[in-house]
Amino acid sequence: MFGLKWRALPGLRAGDWRSKLIAVSQALIGFVALLSTLAMLTRDPLMLLGVTAVQLLILVGVVLYVVVAIFAQRTMVLEEFDSGEMIFSEGDQGRHVYVIKSGTVEVLAKRPDGSQDVINRLGPGDHFGEMALLRKAPRSATIRTVTPVQVFKMNPSNFMALYTSLPGLRDHFQKVMQSRVREFELRK
Structure with a gap:
């Protein structure tokens, strides 16, 4: 679909969860960008409202992820045994x-x-x-x-x-x- 090949995303095939998360996030952002373009071209107010709501949800998710990641990084100590x-x-x-x-x-x-x-x-x-x-x-x-x-x-x-x-x-x-x-x- 859309010419996307697994070899273009080696982390997905290898099972690395960070790569999967990044790839899915990028795909979602790309999809929202396509919807935004379509909404602007059609000038459909409901579509524009929906796309704006989705963009806000993505932004909130990214901010929450960053806050939790920073909190965890600052509160955890690495120990070796x-x-x-x-x-x-x-x-x-x-x-x-x-x-x-x-x-x-x-x-x-x-x-x-x-x-x-x-x-x-x-x-x-x-x-x-x-x-x-x-x-x-x-x-x-x-x-x-x-x-x-x-x-x-x-x-x-x-x-x-x-x-x-x-x-x-x-x-x-x-x-x-x-x-x-x-x-x-x-x-x-």
């Missing part, structure tokens, strides 16, 4: 939320006999540590690195500011937390 290190242990007080930049971690839960089971593995883009903050309870699992890991660490007040102000983020964390609680209960 070698393989085999404990990031935190079950029973610890929850002090931070972590987002994995690179590497792999294991989620370990204690059995009644004191041994630990690997209940999950997390990789780049995954997060952990939010359950203790949201539930105001001690850590429910131990996190141990499998490979060298880089994580972004966010303190509770900054996490809660994002959590309470962004409904989509709040919904995501609630769904993930419910899923993890179900997994944890099934393992017991």
Whole structure:
């Protein structure tokens, strides 16, 4: 369609989410530009009004994205761990939320006999540590690195500011937390 080939957008084929987001944004802006031109040529007041509304929504979305990105960048600290290190242990007080930049971690839960089971593995883009903050309870699992890991660490007040102000983020964390609680209960 319109002569667009996948080889022109290598990031889409490779699965890089940032490239996909940029490509979709550019396509949307191009489509709105075409609609704007059509609206001006036809001088249709309803079409002009609709295009203006869409442009305002895009602008609001871009501004919100930039605000959240700047806030996250300024509030997160990059930390590095070698393989085999404990990031935190079950029973610890929850002090931070972590987002994995690179590497792999294991989620370990204690059995009644004191041994630990690997209940999950997390990789780049995954997060952990939010359950203790949201539930105001001690850590429910131990996190141990499998490979060298880089994580972004966010303190509770900054996490809660994002959590309470962004409904989509709040919904995501609630769904993930419910899923993890179900997994944890099934393992017991």
